[in-house]
Amino acid sequence: MSDRPEIDLDLDLVLERVVDVRPEQVWMAWTQPKHLMQWFTPKPWETIACEIDLRPGGIFSTTMRSPDGQEMPANAGCYLEVVENRKLVFTDALGPGYRPKGSGFMTATLLLEPEGTGTRYTAIVAHADPDGKKKHEDMGFADGWGTALDQLVEHVKRTMS
Numbered sequence: 519m520s521d522r523p524e525i526d527l528d529l530d531l532v533l534e535r536v537v538d539v540r541p542e543q544v545w546m547a548w549t550q551p552k553h554l555m556q557w558f559t560p561k562p563w564e565t566i567a568c569e570i571d572l573r574p575g576g577i578f579s580t581t582m583r584s585p586d587g588q589e590m591p592a593n594a595g596c597y598l599e600v601v602e603n604r605k606l607v608f609t610d611a612l613g614p615g616y617r618p619k620g621s622g623f624m625t626a627t628l629l630l631e632p633e634g635t636g637t638r639y640t641a642i643v644a645h646a647d648p649d650g651k652k653k654h655e656d657m658g659f660a661d662g663w664g665t666a667l668d669q670l671v672e673h674v675k676r677t678m679s
Contacts, residue, residue: 521605523627528648531655532664533641539674541630541637545603547670548628548679553676553677554580557669560662567592571665572600604630613645623650639667 525532537544547553550570558565559582566589567581579594595610596617609625612618624643631638641663645651 522629523642523644524552525642526644529645529651531643531645531651531659533618533660533667535664535667536633536636536638538571539671539673539678540635541603541632543674543678544630544637544639544670545606547674553673554625556643556677557673558666560665561669571614571628572597574600575615578608598625624654641655 544546547557549570549572551570554570555565555568558568558580562585564583565580566583567579569577569579569592571577574597576597577594578597579592581592582590584590593610595608596611596612596614597606597608598612599605599607606628607625610619610623611621611625624645627640627642627648628643629638629640631640643654643663645660
């Protein structure tokens with residue numbers, strides 16, 4: 519994909535995998551709250567609320583609940599780029615309408631490329647500084663995003679096939 523962002527290994531985390539569901543199905547799972555809430559948070563956590571306004575400047579917000587019932591309040595961000603079935607870029611550094619926030623953690627780029635009958639799924643998560651990257655790594659980026667992707671594939675196969 520020609521508009522793939524440049525990766526900075528000091529600041530970015532990357533998850534790339536080929537999954538056996540079509541890009542259109544992955545797109546639906548990422549862009550429709552009724553689907554996203556089923557897979558987005560690695561179990562036993564849950565996504566209990568989701569708001570999506572799928573356009574540049576539109577809101578992307580999720581609320582999560584821990585296994586012991588603690589809710590992680592909505593962390594509203596916004597979409598920066600939306601290319602149907604191909605690319606989704608969102609950040610928590612800006613709120614809806616590109617309104618700057620006092621804090622921000624990351625900008626994520628999701629790339630979906632057809633590969634055979636499946637999808638080459640690439641998630642690139644950019645951080646402002648090495649400490650932010652390390653914090654996200656220590657929070658379990660690889661396991662968390664990888665488990666969420668497994669759950670996405672399982673959800674797609676169960677509900678969209």
